[in-house]
Amino acid sequence: MMPGINLKVDNRTAVNTYGYPLHRLILSVTLVIITSLVSLHTGLAQKAIVTLEPKEIVIGQHAALRIRIEMPLEASVVYPAFSDTITKQIEIIRFGRPDTLMADDIPFVLEQEHIITSWEAGYHPIPSFDFLAVAGQDTLQFRSDALLLEVQTIDIDPEKGIKDIKAIWGIPLTFRDILPYLAGLIVLGLLVWLMIRYLKRPKGKEQQPTVWEQPDIPAHMAAFSSLSSLKNKKLWQAGKYKIYHSELANILRLYLEKRYSIRAMEMTTSEIMAVIDPLIKDPVHLNNLQQILEVADLVKFAKFIPEASLNESSMELAFDFVDGTKKIVTDAG
């Protein structure tokens, strides 16, 4: 016999004496209030009627299994506890709740309906179920009749040919589906970026290899190169006097910065002359420099258009100035 569950109907609190899961509880609910206890053996006989609708199903089709208890008096009824199968071949899809019905000729009727199915073709017996009715000190056991469920397989038309199992249907991807992968990619990218930053971090002084600094090209060499380049641009010949004299003055100012370590680029002509005066002994070079810078200032700030000879002489004076003031390095150092 299947294990049963007792339900105390008076306070409507289910006590699971066997520790079954909740869904099993639903199967075994009983509603009864005992108003008067008389012997169960007197009056009408109790019945358990189990019906199946339909009795014949196709594989997987649902069928309703109805259990009806008819009692002469109100009593506490103990149902058999079902698991999710009745037999190995018959599954319970949905458990029904017991329902109390009132009938004219029967004092107490309980009904319950379960939905069952089967996935195996053939004839599957549904065994009889045992019920217990408890009224006061008296207990009575009664049983339902067994049934037969016929399960038919699906008809196959060999003329249409045998088809393969259908592939699993794909569903469209949503953002929510790709979100975890996206987050993973971002985290991975972040890790790679951090690693690159870590590898490219500036090394500490102690980690720096001892490399001798490449000697910079001498100031006069750089100046000669820039002056030659400017000369080849033929700017003043194209009427670009302002650019020509601005570049010429800037080449000399850069030369002075490198040669004498003064901030000539941030100085005006008069300031440069004041600073350079004690550093250059030959007054000819000083005059040359002053002339170049003053002509450049006139062109830059006073719309002065110099004669061709003045443009040429500025370039020649610049070469002379750099040549005359260049740092001479001897072998002795």
Added chain:
Amino acid sequence: MDIKELNERIQQESSFVELLSLEMGKVIVGQREMVDRLLIGLLANGHILLEGVPGLAKTLAIKSLANTIKAKFSRIQFTPDLLPADLIGTMIYSQKSEEFVVRKGPVFANFVLADEINRAPAKVQSALLEAMQERQVTIGDHTYFLEEPFLVLATENPLEQEGTYPLPEAQVDRFMLKVIIGYPTKEEEKIILRQNMLAESPATRPVLDSADIIKAREVVREVYVDEKIENYITDIVFATRYPADYKLPDFKPLISYGGSPRASINMALAAKAYAFIKRRGYVIPEDVRAVCTDVLRHRIGLTYEAEAENITSEDIINEILNTVEVP
């Protein structure tokens, strides 16, 4: 515009500058820079604030400048109990005509010497500074325009002196230049000593009239400013606002506010006037550098951090000038 022509014209028009300087030199010993700045203000139509400890001939210099020009001069000694009406004038009741008549104040002059401006409370300072900006004064229902040239030359004692009211930033910005007067050299002081021992003190005589000044101002406006110079000026002013953009990130926490557009305008005008004094028809970077400190020093706000480190606005301006590339 032909620069050569302009140069020649300026050579002629600016000849009075030398005459004016010579006259000033009779009374003022040394202080060449202060005299130059007074001339800049005069020629660029900008008001000047002079700051220095008492006894450095600030008042004498302004008085002497006014004396060299045939123009109306008035002097107002600012005191804590001075009222705006003492400055701009008021309506008084005439019993004879049985009506209110306007009594104009000392601000109605060509040269106004506001002596020790920071000794008067804010409402009097505002009354004067409003007249400086608007060049007009309202008394009762009538608005009176101030006669040109109108130049306010204010002196200020350093704020450490007792009983002084600092000028608000917005009002101090209306002065084109703020000139700090230093002590004379030992040699200069000996000459001052000797001059003052004479029975009769030297005095200036008028060599110009106000019409000459107005005419000179028109020529000053024509002095050519190349785009390279304009860029240089804006670079300097922008360096006070965004020092980090000019390789001066250390100044960012030291400057609370930089120079206003009025600083750029005044720097260009003052540089033009300086070029005119140097008898040139065009502005060169030297001119900008010459006026830069006086134009900017009262227009840079320093933070508490700068004050705690004893960094002055002059320090900041010098470093900016040493960093911004000269065109």
